[in-house]
Structure formats: C-alpha cells, structure tokens
Amino acid sequence: MLNIVSFIQLTNLDKLDDLFQLSNEFFTEYSNNNQELFQIDNILKEDIQQYFLSFLASKERKAFIALSGEKIIGYITCYIKEQPSFFKIKTLGDISGFMVTKEFRNNGIGKKLYNLAIEYFKEHGIKYFTLFTSVNNKIGIEFYKNHKLKELYTTFLGNI
DSSP states (O other), rough: OOOOEEEEEOOTTTTHHHHHHHHHHHHHHHHOOOOOTTTOOOOOOHHHHHHHHHHHHTTTTTEEEEEETEEEEEEEEEEEEOOOOTTSSSSEEEEEEEEGGGTTTSSSSSHHHHHHHHHHHHTTTTTOOEEOOOOOOOHHHHHHHHOOOOOOOOOOOOOO
C-alpha cells in the first residue's frame, strides 16, 4: 500500500542521506544504461551536497522533492539558463535531475514532480525546456514522449 506522498520545494539539506541514496540509485541506473561511458566508481556525499546546495542558493534553480512520511523518495531539479546570442530562444529551462526510487514508481509521483517543474518554468515565462537522458532509458523515454517531449538532438560517443 502506498503511503501518502507529499510534494515540496527543497529548502534545506536536512535529509542529505535520502538525497545521497536516491542519487546513488540515479547514477547506478545510468551506469547500467551505458556501462562504457558511465563508469561511476565512487559517488561522494560532498558532490551530492554541492549539487543540491546549488539549487538552494539561486532563484533560477529549484529542486522539488516527494516525501513518503519523512523519507525523500523522489526529486526533480530544474533551472533557467541563458542561450548564446545566436539562438532565437534566449532563455530556456532545463531539467537536470529526475528520480523516483524504484519501489514508488508507477504511482504518479514522477508525473507530479514533472508538473511542479513545468509550473516553475511557467511562473518564470519559460516556454521551452530541455532534458537529457540515455538512449537506453526506455522507460524514461516513454514517460517523456507521453508528456509530449520531442527528441532534440543525438549525441554520439566515439572510441579512440
């Protein structure tokens, strides 16, 4: 049975251990999607802390979390970035991290987190945003396509 889940903006790092655990899950999944490129040996708590601190210290960056009771079970991080002058669209949103722990997936939590990011972008007049994922992340790609996202470009990896 799914506990009641609440959704809030991340305002402090009191639950750094939960964020660290979710980030480990996130990077493990990416490692499994492309073991040649994402050979992650060691994720440091300090790196995760610095990443999430950057979302607390700026009005152009936001992190939203999903809580089951007091435990963080998902997050989405988004920010607003300026494009180079030669781009038609000068200001763009970006979703840089998006994770729901496996045991809570398929319960609408990812959709709610995604919608919080979209609302944040709307509040700031953002009309377009980007999101990166592995080509092997089939479940994620299906989720994004179901939310009307379109493929923008392909990045190739060469081996020398």
